[in-house]
Amino acid sequence: MGFEDYLADVGDSISPERPAACEITEELRGHLEDAAHDLQLGGMRLEASEREAMRRLGQPELIAAAF
Numbered sequence: 001m002g003f004e005d006y007l008a009d010v011g012d013s014i015s016p017e018r019p020a021a022c023e024i025t026e027e028l029r030g031h032l033e034d035a036a037h038d039l040q041l042g043g044m045r046l047e048a049s050e051r052e053a054m055r056r057l058g059q060p061e062l063i064a065a066a067f
Contacts, residue, residue, distance in 0.1 A: 003032050006054050013064030024067055032057060 001009075007025045014021040032053045039049035057063060 001054065003029060003050060003054070006032070006060055009060035010064050013061045014067055018067060020067075028057070028063065 007029055010028060011021050011025045014024065018024075032050070035053035035056060036046070036049040039052055040046060044052065
């Protein structure tokens with residue numbers, strides 16, 4: 001699963017009554033990209049850094065429930 005799939009899962013899990021779903025997923029995208037970049041600076045490869053960034057952020061359903 002890549003960032004796009006992860007963010008789509010978050011967006012799909014956010015209540016449809018929540019109009020800011022797009023803003024939330026874009027904010028999360030920034031956090032994921034920053035985390036992956038930091039991991040890459042530490043020597044981790046791109047794919048591994050993206051997986052680790054998503055793992056650290058948490059399950060999409062749980063993230064969506066927080067909003």
